[in-house]
Amino acid sequence: MLDVKxxxxxxxxxxxxxxxxxxxxxxxxxxxxxxxxxGPSGCGKTTLLRIIAGLDRDFEGEVMLPSPRKxxxxxxxxxxxxxxxxxxxxxxAGGVAGPVLDSIVAALGLAAHLDHYPGELSLGLAxxxxxxxxxxxxxxxxxxxxxxxxxxxxxxxxxRAELVALVEAQRTTTLIVTHDIEEAVALADRIIILSSQPGxxxxxxxIETPRLAMTPAAAAQAKIExxxxxxxx
Amino acid sequence: xxVRLLSFLLLLLLWxxxxxxxASRLLPSPQAVLSVxxxxxxxxxxxxxxxxxxxxxxxxxxxxxxxxxxLGVAMGRSKAVDRFCDPWLxxxxxxxxxxxxxxxxxxxxxxxxxxIGAVALNKLPNTTATVREGARALDRGLDEVAEIFAMPLKIxxxxxxxxxxxxxxxxxxxxxxxxxxxxxxxxxxxxxxxxIGFEIGTAFQLFDVTRxxxxxxxxxxxxLAIETFVVQPIERRVSRWRPQHA
Numbered sequence: 001m002l003d004v005k006x007x008x009x010x011x012x013x014x015x016x017x018x019x020x021x022x023x024x025x026x027x028x029x030x031x032x033x034x035x036x037x038x039g040p041s042g043c044g045k046t047t048l049l050r051i052i053a054g055l056d057r058d059f060e061g062e063v064m065l066p067s068p069r070k071x072x073x074x075x076x077x078x079x080x081x082x083x084x085x086x087x088x089x090x091x092x093a094g095g096v097a098g099p100v101l102d103s104i105v106a107a108l109g110l111a112a113h114l115d116h117y118p119g120e121l122s123l124g125l126a127x128x129x130x131x132x133x134x135x136x137x138x139x140x141x142x143x144x145x146x147x148x149x150x151x152x153x154x155x156x157x158x159x160r161a162e163l164v165a166l167v168e169a170q171r172t173t174t175l176i177v178t179h180d181i182e183e184a185v186a187l188a189d190r191i192i193i194l195s196s197q198p199g200x201x202x203x204x205x206x207i208e209t210p211r212l213a214m215t216p217a218a219a220a221q222a223k224i225e226x227x228x229x230x231x232x233x
Numbered sequence: 234x235x236v237r238l239l240s241f242l243l244l245l246l247l248w249x250x251x252x253x254x255x256a257s258r259l260l261p262s263p264q265a266v267l268s269v270x271x272x273x274x275x276x277x278x279x280x281x282x283x284x285x286x287x288x289x290x291x292x293x294x295x296x297x298x299x300x301x302x303x304l305g306v307a308m309g310r311s312k313a314v315d316r317f318c319d320p321w322l323x324x325x326x327x328x329x330x331x332x333x334x335x336x337x338x339x340x341x342x343x344x345x346x347x348x349i350g351a352v353a354l355n356k357l358p359n360t361t362a363t364v365r366e367g368a369r370a371l372d373r374g375l376d377e378v379a380e381i382f383a384m385p386l387k388i389x390x391x392x393x394x395x396x397x398x399x400x401x402x403x404x405x406x407x408x409x410x411x412x413x414x415x416x417x418x419x420x421x422x423x424x425x426x427x428x429i430g431f432e433i434g435t436a437f438q439l440f441d442v443t444r445x446x447x448x449x450x451x452x453x454x455x456x457l458a459i460e461t462f463v464v465q466p467i468e469r470r471v472s473r474w475r476p477q478h479a
């Protein structure tokens with residue numbers, strides 16, 4: 001169970017004024033549910049994710065995390081330890097060597113790279129390691145911040161498919177932040193739409209078609225409905 | 234390497250030639266120095282004094298590195314600590330080594346604690362200043378990763394913090410070792426009754442240059458060996474993960 005109730009998040013600007021960067025956002029996630037937070041650039045999506053992760057405690061409202069508190073997070077940049085091998089990166093974050101970790105590594109195509117250092121990997125591979133690291137701890141909550149940004153679209157599609165397979169296999173409660181409607185439709189059961197800055201929750205839409213049964217036609221239909229919701233807001 | 238060796242041999246030859254021309258006991262030949270080294274080594278006096286000095290070098294070095302590192306990290310990460318400690322650091326950085334040593338002997342007494350403490354206090358501000366630079370450049374993003382994944386303190390120190398500080402620590406180690414072993418000799422000269430510095434002081438009073446060199450040169454050789462075979466390999470090891478340049 002994840003329960004998020006943010007009423008306001010403000011920053012003090014250099015001029016001394018308080019600027020609201022995130023308005024009212026409230027939603028809950030059931031165990032195993034996958035939701036996407038969708039909104040334009042600069043609407044406070046990343047801030048929302050940082051509040052949920054506990055990295056930003058200066059906000060009005062409250063966040064109830066699933067228990068036990070085990071958060072796997074994928075940042076926009078891979079944020080690996082460059083002086084440790086891929087294997088060590090997975091283990092140091094709390095991954096336990098064993099069949100679960102092996103299956104995660106295999107699903108992301110990392111088996112051949114376990115002894116490499118992050119500096120020797122392409123961005124796509126480094127992203128995969130960051131995703132593997134988040135899954136490796138068997139998290140009760142998985143947070144992903146635009147995990148496929150600045151990858152070419154073919155690679156982004158492949159990684160998206162791998163992510164869907166992992167989420168299905170691990171049944172992890174997941175929250176993905178993205179500005180890409182298609183990505184949100186492809187990954188999530190549920191889409192939370194934020195308005196432009198300051199971000200405020202304007203819609204909470206369930207996708208009826210299950211992820212694995214999604215057809216191009218159903219996805220296109222969902223996209224049109226979401227675009228309509230954004231236009232209304 | 235052959236050029237270095239050649240240059241070293243040339244230095245020995247020049248020394249030999251100069252000592253022959255001068256024909257004075259104030260400039261002994263390399264062979265004369267070597268025979269005293271042999272005699273002192275055979276009696277065990279050389280090893281005893283070398284061990285005493287090396288023990289002081291190691292103790293002062295470890296003390297200065299440990300305290301300097303802790304202080305440097307604290308100052309680099311917290312503005313308040315930095316503002317508070319900065320004036321102290323500036324005073325220490327600008328206090329002549331001799332003043333620290335003499336004051337330590339006067340206030341603490343002519344003992345080992347004063348000797349090692351004074352040497353460490355001379356090295357401390359350099360380490361602190363260098364490590365502070367490193368701590369200021371720490372990656373906030375990796376801190377957040379450590380927090381999210383609830384990494385234990387041991388992993389945060391050895392796998393997140395220290396590798397980032399490694400280049401700064403290596404720089405401070407290299408300059409620190411050479412500073413420490415030079416100051417240790419002064420400390421021994423002024424207030425200890427064994428060690429290389431003490432022997433050099435005795436040789437000075439007797440104007441015995443042969444004996445002076447017979448103690449100084451083996452010590453220099455050992456410090457160079459430590460630098461080459463201990464410090465440099467550590468430095469290479471900690472930077473192993475960096476992609477190799479072609």
